[in-house]
Amino acid sequence: MLYCGIKLTHDGCIAVIEDNRLVFSHEVEKFNNNKRYSEIPDTNFITEVLGMNGYGVSDINLYSIDGWAGLKESEVRVRSNGTELNVIVAPYREASLSADSLKTYEGNGFIIDGQSLAYTSYLHSTTHIFSTYCASPFSEKSDPCYMLVYDGGMYPRLYYFDPAQGKLENLGPLFMFMGNIYSLFSLHFKPFFNEGSGPRVDDLSVAGKVMAYIALGQVREDLIQMFGRVYEKHFSPSLEFSWTFSQEVQRQVTEQGIPHADVLASFHQYLERMLVNCLNERIRKHGRKSRYFGFVGGCSLNIKWNSAIRNSGLFDEMFVSPFTNDTGTAIGVACCERYKQTGKVRLDWSVYSGPAIVKNEPAEGWSSRNCSIHELASLLHVTQDPVVFLSGNAELGPRALGNRSILAAAVQPQMKDRMNEIKCREGYRPVSPICLEKRASMIFSPGTRDPYMLFDHKLRDEWAERIPAIRHLDGTARLQTVGPNDNERIYELLQEYERLSGIPVLCNTSANTLGSGFFPDVRSATEWNGTKYVWCDETLYEKR
Incomplete structure (x- = not known):
């Protein structure tokens, strides 16, 4: 069928x-x-x-x-x-x-x-x-599970799903902030405020930037209390509430001269606490019928919220899909x-089920030659140059997980700035690490299996100077772990690179032009001219 x-x-x-x-x-x-x-x-x-x-x-x-x-x-x-x-x-x-x-x-x-x-x-x-x-792994035995759906046009809605009983129970919204509050609120404050378009104009690219930018601010309890007061005073079950709330906070922040980075960091923490506390309360009232939890919707791309829920102890197992x-x-x-x-509910799937890479001719001014994974590892180690890595089928969802990535050595602190520059990104944006799963807990905390880059990990102090390019301003990293059954070529590349350098980690960011999806072919990756090298399925293209 x-x-x-x-x-x-x-x-x-x-x-x-x-x-x-x-x-x-x-x-x-x-x-x-x-x-x-x-x-x-x-x-x-x-x-x-x-x-x-x-x-x-x-x-x-x-x-x-x-x-x-x-x-x-x-x-x-x-x-x-x-x-x-x-x-x-x-x-x-x-x-x-x-x-x-x-x-x-x-x-x-x-x-x-x-x-x-x-x-x-x-x-x-x-x-x-x-x-x-x-x-999810819960589907293997049709186990019942709590599911939280939270995307831009929806309040965080909790469900209890028992597929064996044909039951999907709507437990209602946890609180009354739509998912786009994270970006709409941020658009009222620098550096995201756009005086030309005004803060009512939503911007889908803002949420990821805010998650990085908050590392520049301090979480302040007085601000968290202010948010609570404004919420209680101005709440209404309408689409205007996000606007009213943000405007009132903006007014009080301006009056008090509070740094905007502190406002954004504190608001992130405010929402994070609401998620965890309201989840706990709603599930307690429901009788805590399952210890399994799934989080889905654009808001579950927030790795810090995911980690806060996972670390809360509310659940034995949590799952977020890469196409969340x-x-x-x-x-x-x-x-x-x-x-x-x-x-039936169980689905057999691979994250690499997108369109296959098109191995067409490169742009003018590029040469090509055969290049094994071993040779590519040596190139990354010796030249310290970033390489566009294209292989097989594209990843599902928004995260580049090796098959449509830009990879680079992480040993130089300036590599983060270089990667952000070629991607036309702000300097405060982090560059993600891709790491052998068997080495991850040695380098990161917790360093548990995370093949889809969906949780927050702390770089251990003893590694901070060895791989500074992947360390964010707050000491964290959006880690991707790679085991032998996850991505055969990336796993081999990381092993070869570790053999040469002693380091099982590379920088990883998505291979795409600003505002567009992943490169679909060799031609577009070489026309982009963002790197000197493009590797595609055993062929290395080099800009002459």
């Missing part, structure tokens, strides 16, 4: 599941250097993606489309062979706590390649849940339909 899940809107994506296996999940932004968060431009794109993976439109048994804005149903506009098409899909979330979160919405007239197709649709919040639960943002809902909606048809 072939299930095709489709995310038409923001973070457009197409995923195909065959029985219990994820065959592929291809995001629009991973093609043609498309802009990040791109929508599906035309249903012809679906035809093309199916075709490059060996399928025709009629080969798919069931099509399912992710839900979107609206409380009863939603109308999404897309083009089909250039003609505008209105598609009715499920809402964004439930209209009430008693609403059926597993409800199937059925539709007709979805046109792909001239064929008018029937389809199903599921709530956006539910597709998020299924994307993470089905990929909206890119994962194509997988999630296909999993919803599969669950409806079969009752």
Whole structure:
């Protein structure tokens, strides 16, 4: 049985599941250097993606489309062979706590390649849940689990999922800050305040920058108490609340002359405490029916919040998927339909299920030669030059996990500045470490397995001078661990590099142009001209 899940809107994506296996999940932004968060431009794109993976439109048994804005149903506009098409899909979330979160919405007239197709649709919040639960270790035995869904357009909504009983219980919002409060609030303060556009203009790139910038500030208890007072005084269950809250805090901060870095650091901590405390209270009231927890939605890309929840002791095991943002809902909606048809939840998947790298000709002025992993390790060690590393299929989700990475030696402190410069990023932004899993606990605390860069780790003092380029201003690092079964080529590269240098760590950042998805081919990586070297599947390209 072939299930095709489709995310038409923001973070457009197409995923195909065959029985219990994820065959592929291809995001629009991973093609043609498309802009990040791109929508599906035309249903012809679906035809093309199916075709490059060996399928025709009629080969798919069931099509399912992710839900979107609206409380009863939603109308999404897309083009089909250039003609505008209105598609009715499920809402964004439930209209009430008693609403059926597993409800199937059925539709007709979805046109792909001239064929008018029937389809199903599921709530956006539910597709998020299924994307993470089905990929989690909890799904192996259909264990019940608490799931927190928190993305930009949603309050943090807690669910209890027991797939064996067919039960998805909506336990309601933990508190009344939508996920985009993190960026909307920050846009009221320097360096993120844009006087030209005003703080009401949301910016999807801000949240990651804020998470890095807060290392420059101090957490102040007086500010955390202020946030609590403003929340209590001005709270209203409306979309305007985030604006009202931020404006009032901005007014008081300006009056008192408080450094903006302190405000942002304290607000991060305020939200972190609310998450942990409200989770604890809600689960206690529910009778603490599971010790398993999944976190999904754009807010679960916040590694510090993830670590705070994991370290709280509330759960025995926590899972966040690498496609936790909206890119994962194509997988999630296909999993919803599969669950409806079969009752199965376990999904066999690989994070490297994106489009394959295209090994076309390099840009003018580049030469090429054969280059083994051993030779590449030597090049990184001897030259201290960054290398664009392209291999196999792209990663799912927003994190570069080796196959679409820029790698470099971490032994020089100036390498962080160099990596930020070639990526056109602010100087306070960190560069992530990629490390052999078997060495991670020796270098980082806790240094536990973290193959998808989703938790916070502290660099141990004795390593701070040896690999300064990956140490953030607060001493932490967004670590990726690599075991022998995670990524064969990266694992071999790290082993070879350790043999030459004594260090099992490299710098790792995403290989892309500013604001776009990963490089899809050799040509675009060499046209970019950000590095002297590009390596792709045993071939080294060097700028002459």
